[in-house]
Amino acid sequence: MSGILVPCHRCGRQVDSSVVREGRCLDCRVEVALADLRAEHRRLWRKRDRYRVRGAPIEAISRQLARLEERMATRILDLVPDREAAMRQLERTLEQTRIERYEIGRP
Numbered sequence: 451m452s453g454i455l456v457p458c459h460r461c462g463r464q465v466d467s468s469v470v471r472e473g474r475c476l477d478c479r480v481e482v483a484l485a486d487l488r489a490e491h492r493r494l495w496r497k498r499d500r501y502r503v504r505g506a507p508i509e510a511i512s513r514q515l516a517r518l519e520e521r522m523a524t525r526i527l528d529l530v531p532d533r534e535a536a537m538r539q540l541e542r543t544l545e546q547t548r549i550e551r552y553e554i555g556r557p
């Protein structure tokens with residue numbers, strides 16, 4: 451920690467300058483980098499909900515979701531070398547995805 455606080459250009463939070471890259475804090479960099487995988491996760495999740503309602507088999511979609519979560523973890527580990535911090539970012543990403551599922555795509 452360098453102790454110098456700078457504002458993140460994306461979310462405006464004051465963060466330690468050592469974690470800022472291209473003006474963005476770590477949380478924002480992870481959000482931007484994972485945006486497409488989160489969208490894919492939401493799409494698959496809704497598809498699985500539709501299948502479940504119809505009584506169709508969902509095992510294949512569940513496997514796809516599990517693989518997608520592994521890809522999320524891999525991508526985060528590329529961005530966040532510290533394993534513990536990376537795991538926190540993964541939990542955060544999955545939590546955001548859960549929240550988005552209920553906010554977006556409601557009929």
Ligand SMILES: [Zn+2]
Nearest residue numbers: 458461475478
């Ligand atoms: Zn930020």
